[in-house]
Amino acid sequence: MINLCAYVAGIYIHIPFCRQACFYCDFHFSTNLRPREDMVKAIGHELSLRKDYLKGSAIQTVYFGGGTPSLLSRQELEHIFSQLHQNFAIDSDAEITLEANPDDLSDDALTLYKGIGINRLSIGIQSFDDAVLKSLNRAHNGMAARSGVMRAQDKGFNNISIDLIYAIPQQDIDRWAENVGEAIRLQPQHISSYSLTIEEKTMFGKWAKQGKFKTADDDVAAGEHERLVDLLNAAGFEHYEVSNFARPGYRSRHNTSYWLGKHYLGIGPGAHSFDTNTRQFNVSDNRKYISSLQRDEIPSTIETLSAQDKLNEYLMISLRTSWGVDLARVRHQFCVNLSEDRKDYIRNLEKEELATVTGEMLVLTRKGLLLADEIAMNLIPSGSQLPG
Structure with a gap:
């Protein structure tokens, strides 16, 4: 039986910027990086305005998602962390995760992350195959994916998750198995793997409407998922959620809290919050989010759950x-x-x-x-x- 007491309040911080748009992604982001300074100030201000949302609970997890949080500079991260610690009681052994693109993981960046308190990295690899990465419009290549993970390990990160995507049309099951094997050989503590889906507002979604793109059929997706489970189980990973696999003791504490229905606070444009009775949705618009916080207003709507x-x-x-x-x-x-x-x-x-x-x-x-x-x-x- 899972220990419910091990999973309590968490904070999610959405960083809504990317250098380029992946063709499959429908999360809220912008490739216009000019408002970054104002955005970071707004996120810090929202943290101060929302300090009572979790009713004084000790914060067990902080998760920087996006977008691409690894775009943030030292000063930007330090400002957000300062607001976190000023307004919340962050537990001394809290899991603090930052999503990162592998090509952002320079020695200087990794040293910064370590020094500021980030102790878990979620690295968006998606594939080690250069042709597949190009088809997804990812900014990195297979070599950068491998070296990013190894560089993080060399810098002392011992809680690393990597993301992979399956059911990609030009990737057959043998090439998929090679990708999973590459991931296993890198020895991460956690792997998240998702089936490629077509979302309406993405580039793939637009191409699908024009008849220019089609995902793998359900049987192919199921077969690749089965191969994934077989390979990861054999390598000692626990399949603890449909898309998530962990070595013993390395489940994502943050995401597990979501799945257990624990309350959490979402900060940033497009972020959601949950207090077990209501769900709060921040506006998915960078300009509106920043201007509202400049007026000391939180741009959100609230849904009461029946x-x-x-x-x-x-x-x-x-x-x-x-x-x-x-x-x-x-x-x-x-x-x-x-x-x-x-x-x-x-x-x-x-x-x-x-x-x-x-x-x-x-x-x-x-x-x-x-x-x-x-x-x-x-x-x-x-x-x-x-x-x-």
């Missing part, structure tokens, strides 16, 4: 993890008895080897994880009406 919303989110997220759905929690917290109300469906999941039920825990199998979202939707009893 009991049904909370149950749906719990099922959607938990089914993607290695610990699964706690049927007793669903019964006591949401007044829904899935063991009875969806008894036939759960039995069928077991019969089809899509899930196992041990005591009160329903956990998807490797086969079932590929259908996690569909299974979550089908678990909700037809016509259920939750209180609240």
Whole structure:
């Protein structure tokens, strides 16, 4: 059973700048770097305005995401860290992660990160294959990917995660396996791997509308995911969430807190916050974000979550993890008895080897994880009406 007490409040800081646009990415970012100074000041100011959001909880994780946080200079990082420590109680052993492009990991940058308190790197490699990287419009090549990881290790970083993408049209399963093998040989502590998807507002999305681009079919994606799991399991990685693998003791504490439904604060344009009852969304517009903070206003909207919303989110997220759905929690917290109300469906999941039920825990199998979202939707009893 997972130790819930090990995962508490966290802060996510969104850095909305990139040197160039990857063809698949639909996160909020801009390649216009001119407002960086004003943006960093606004992020620092939002940290001060939101200091009471987590109600004094000790901060166990800080995550710099984006965009490309490794674009930040020493002065910019120091300003944000100063505001973090002035306004929040950052635990002495907090996990502090920075997303980085491998070509940004110079010796000077790594020394800065170490000195300022960053103790975990999430390196956006995506592929070691130069042709694939070019097709994705990544700024680095395979050599830079390898050297970035090794340079970080030489500088003493011993908690490194790397990102990989599969189901890329020009990458067959053997080339994909070679990429996974390259990743394993670099000996990171964590690997996140995602299937390439077409998002409407990306370059791939525009090309797909014009009939110029098509992703790999579902069978290819499933086959590459299976190969990924086999290779990483054999190398000693724990498959603890659909897209995430860790060596023992190196799960992402920040992301695991999300999946456990812990509260967190999101800072920066496009960032989300969650206090277990409401979700807050910052505007995804750099200009509006900066101008609002200059007026001491937080440019966000708030959504109050119903009991049904909370149950749906719990099922959607938990089914993607290695610990699964706690049927007793669903019964006591949401007044829904899935063991009875969806008894036939759960039995069928077991019969089809899509899930196992041990005591009160329903956990998807490797086969079932590929259908996690569909299974979550089908678990909700037809016509259920939750209180609240």
